[in-house]
Amino acid sequence: MLASNTLSSSLAKMIDFEKYPINAKGSSAYDQLLQSVxxxxxxxGTVSLPNFLTAEGTKLLQQTVIDKTPEANRTRRFNNVYDMKEIPEDIPEDHALRVVLESSYSSLGRSQLRETFIEELYTCPFIKDFAADVLDIPQLYFHDDSYNACVVMMYQPGDKIDWHFDYGQFVCLINVQEIEDGGFHECVTDxxxxxxxxxxxxGKVLKGDRSQVHQSRSSPGAFTIFKGRYSLHRVAEVTGTETRKSLVMTYEDKEGVVLTDEVRERYFYTVADDPQT
Ligand SMILES: [Fe+2]
Known part of the structure; x- marks a missing residue:
């Protein structure tokens, strides 16, 4: 059943294709998995497959990130939930658009991860095609951005990505390193x-209303598909002493998609000052 002959020998051992037969399209096992996902x-609005990577795969992913961490870029940015820079003057003072939120993290982008296990995961056709089937998209393409296509996100103590919506319809994530304190994924769906x-x-969520907030964690090696364009979400502040790490893989429903230089710069290469100080 397994099409491991079409994979690099390492990938065939690193993804648990017995548990998640994403490489067996056309089989009843594939259909069963697809329907439940x-x-x-x-x-x-989200689904997570625990132990998608084998123990060996999870270990290799973690080691790849450790090896590359000295090259990571640091980001600190301030924006509102909608990432809208020019706020019309007639917007009231207590409007959601006027709430400025801080995010900080370190990251490694695709250009830094070539010829690593992470590049193999990103370009694995079974992952991309399975995501397309899950989302009912006829064909997914690799994101053409040299940095944003696949990014390792690292949140040290004190780091977070505050409330936001994603630009893309969905992302695929593989959790690298979960932590004990803080760093929850929090989401208000649709x-x-x-x-x-x-x-x-x-506005209510920004003022502290938690009634619709769903909080989750996933274990290292878990594969998650998350639809983030219409769901408000954040990575809550990391407390304790450990670093939360995850791999974000972006695919597109058309070819040639890249970030603008301004967004790439602001999201990955800029440590901004607090505009309110
Ligand atoms: Fe997001």
């Missing part, structure tokens, strides 16, 4: 739509 993502920014509901 689709049901979950349609209900919750709080906005394509036509309605949901300012009022978002």
């Amino acid at each position: 689709k049901a979950t993502i349609n209900e919750k 709080i906005r739509t394509e036509d309605d920014n949901g300012y009022e509901a978002v």
